[in-house]
Amino acid sequence: MKEFAQLIRKLDSTNKTKVKVEALAEYFTNAYDTDKVWTIAILSHRRPPRPVNTTLLREWASEIAAIPLWLFEESYHIVGDLAETIALVIPASQRKMNISLTDVLKDLISLKSKSEKEKKAYLFEHWQSFSYYERFVFTKFITGGFRIGISQKLMTRSLSNATGIDEDILAYKLMGNWDPNTISFQELVLEEKQSDAFSKPYPFYLAYALEGEPEKLGSTSQWFAEHKWDGIRSQMIFRNGEIFVWSRGEELVTDKYPEFADLLNYIPDGTVIDGEILPFPNETIGTFNDLQKRIGRKTVSRKLLNSYPVIVKAYDLLEWNGKDIRSRPFEQRRKLLEDLVKPLSSDPSLPIDLSETMSFDSWSEFVRERSLSREKKSEGLMLKRRDSPYLVGRKKGDWWKWKVDPxxxxxxxxxxxxxxxxxxxxxxxxxxxxxxxxxxxxxxxxxxxxxxxxxxxxxxxxxxxxxxxxxxxxxxxxxxxxxxxxxxxxxxxxxxxxxxxxxxxxxxxxxxxxxxxxxxxxxxxxxxxxxxxx
CATH class of the missing domain: 2.40.50.140 (Nucleic acid-binding proteins)
Known part of the structure; x- marks a missing residue:
């Protein structure tokens, strides 16, 4: 815990990417393997559930600091961060606690089921035995708001520096539904397992916002346009006789959209489709508000399926016949996708449709099509270079999002x-x-x-x-x-x-x-x- 808190202190004290990468790489080189796994989990938003609500945290912190609750509240609103406020107001103690990051996080997981009295005693003991930064980090874990300006990409780069494993391979390894409680660093990072490939998606390729006029992109002959749909970016994976649906947030959401299982009879093994999950009430694209009726539901009833059906708008093909085709030009990938999806789009019983690509002779025609976006239930246009490969993360040059004016x-x-x-x-x-x-x-x-x-x-x-x-x-x-x-x-x-x-x-x-x-x-x-x- 002490080493992790020191890492956070270093990261918190600089805006320089190079310094952050070096600090993380040093940590991943020297930390215990179990702590490395939990650090990767924390920095990729796999945090344990919150064991104590913030109302109790504020009350208990003011009690241990021996100040009125109103004064704590005023201090909190000035500082602006609850964990930082608690770390500041609780007095330092002579007691010191030597506990690993892994043990702390496992304690917090088990703490959720404890009584209020037990929770309070646990927090008092740890708050008083930690240094400032340990107390700050510890409370961040409890509040669930652990944001320290470290992107997934920066964390992956640091891990690559520490292990010598290629960044793209690590990005692939760290996607998926792994549990820091049960997986080892060897299994997660170092080991190569063929079975992992069955369910894992590819890292998503993201577009930059286009600023200014599109003419700066050169000749229109180099570009395709398609509408930018307002749904949930996803990958649909067909492997080993199963379907796996992943959101861009690296969440496996197959069970949330059971209607997609119908596609198993039509899409062959060894296929990965990049697309957008959209609400489709009355066989027309709905609003994101409609889609929210499906997001986060633990159970999907027949009534919900009928009231708020969804489809996937397919716009790219990443794997075909079991082969990774991301390095092929976009134009070639689209041709394969069209041959696959067009025959299925004509069947209204199947929850899949092809996102149309368009080409124009002048930028004014692109502008005209963009003006129709709201009418077509989209946010604007995506501009994709015909010869672009499917890259990892956000890269400038080949893909641009050109949203309509708000x-x-x-x-x-x-x-x-x-x-x-x-x-x-x-x-x-x-x-x-x-x-x-x-x-x-x-x-x-x-x-x-x-x-x-x-x-x-x-x-x-x-x-x-x-x-x-x-x-x-x-x-x-x-x-x-x-x-x-x-x-x-x-x-x-x-x-x-x-x-x-x-x-x-x-x-x-x-x-x-x-x-x-x-x-x-x-x-x-x-x-x-x-x-x-x-």
Missing amino acids: LTIDAVLTYAMRGHGRRSNLFTDYTFGLWSINPEGDKELVTFAKAYSGLTDEEFRKVDAWIKKNTLERFGPVRSVTPQLVFEIAFEGIALSGRHKSGVATRFPRILRWRTDKSIEQANTLEDLKNLIP
């Missing part, structure tokens, strides 16, 4: 909270409202979205100063403010929702600009927002 609405600031990290001393997390007008003409502001990005540092400081002078009420960390400031809010998608007071759910809302030129009377209405729903 939808926008002018809304009124109604509530505010302090931000996190370097903005923890400022009110930067905002809630916005739109006018709801009843038949008698009376109107009120109804909240519809939250956003915390889009302003400059200077603008955030100005809004923060205004909020502190115009607070109406306080609800814990939340302040209601005088309705006066108007902001233009951008978002990617919109759908009706019974879970929101406004009746509408927006996707990826953010602040586009502060409308200092508008009064609240000029802000939009909920009706205006609903009129944006396609």
